[in-house]
Amino acid sequence: MRIGLLALPYSMRSALAGLADMFWLANQVITQNPTLNTDLSRETPFYDVKIVTRDGKPVRDVQGRLIESDGAFDDPEPFDVIIASGMQLDDQKYPLAKEAVGEAAAWLKEKYSAGSCIAGACAGSFVLAEAGLLNGRACATTWWLFHTFRERYVLAKPQWGKVLVEQDNVVTTGGPLSWVDLVIHLVRLHAGKEIAKLTADMAVADSQPLSQQLYAPGGFLNSRHPLLTKAEHLVRYQNPSITVEALAEALNMTTRTLHRKMMSLNQESPKSFITRVRIETALILLESPLNTISQVASACGYKDETAFRRAFNGVMEMSPGRYREWFNARTKRV
Helix, strand or coil: CEEEEECCCCECHHHHHHHHHHHHHHHHHHHHCCCCCCCCCCCCCCCEEEEEECCCCCEECCCCCEECCCEECCCCCCCCEEEECCECECCCCCECCHHHHHHHHHHHHHHHHCCCEEEEEHHHHHHHHHCCCCCCCEECCCHHHHHHHHHHCCCCEECCCCCEEEECCEEEECCCCCHHHHHHHHHHHHHCHHHHHHHHHHCCCCCCCCCHHHCCCCCHHHCCCHHHHHHHHHHHHHCCCCCHHHHHHHCCCCHHHHHHHHHHHHCCCHHHHHHHHHHHHHHHHHCCCCCCHHHHHHHCCCCCHHHHHHHHHHHHCCCHHHHHHHHHHHHHHC
16 A cells, blocks of 8 residues: 655654654554454555655755655656645744645645545645645644634634544544554554554554543633633533523524524534533543542533533543543643
């Protein structure tokens, strides 16, 4: 399987090297476990990884170091997967190498039409968006780029908090180190779950990505519009158990208008908004060992602890107890 790693001026060399090394690690796992997925060829490395630049010449990374190239855009041999990874952005969160991004976007669009899977990690997704490959598609982006991405690429459908999203042979991940999750996902797709798990174990990485909402500050998603800020204040500080109808009334609008405005601003329903704000509050309360899960549930407007656990799992993709363990372990490391 041929993997192309797109290298642009100001790319993060660590991401390109990390991607190549993760695929090399997957190759080692495949070779050393011949009884797993016997359909895979072991005569040559299953993943054939090449770094590609526009003209086949080296480019400079974010620190001015050379990134060597294995090929150019006009090389005739096709790629099964092409990955655009992180790069330096300017103060307005635009890629520094604007011309190179435009050329790469045209190349990715051509290769996608020819059947290649196109993937973007962190700011690499900007290249996919410039190519129009995210128009009408769900996608992931790094949490602190979410507002910029949504405002700049209005036809894309970024998913808040998601680390990895795949639709129509286009894969996107959020986070500067999310290329780890991307490789494990691709290995799972093409080499199977067992190979993917062993690769993750060898890399000492989670085989399932964690939600970005673990890292984003509470209220970040609602900070760009007064309506969302006011609604968040009502839920978080005045009435955590507020209903959609009561929230609409407090905001002096009908439930239908509230639904329309929130879908337009955040691509989430008022009910989902209320649940997310409740769970963001729960994250803070769970950081204190003095608060029991039952007490946290009650403080967040849930009369039933089971309903709270279900909502927490739905938003954070882990249980409240698992979150507390994760937080405590992370606090000890910092």
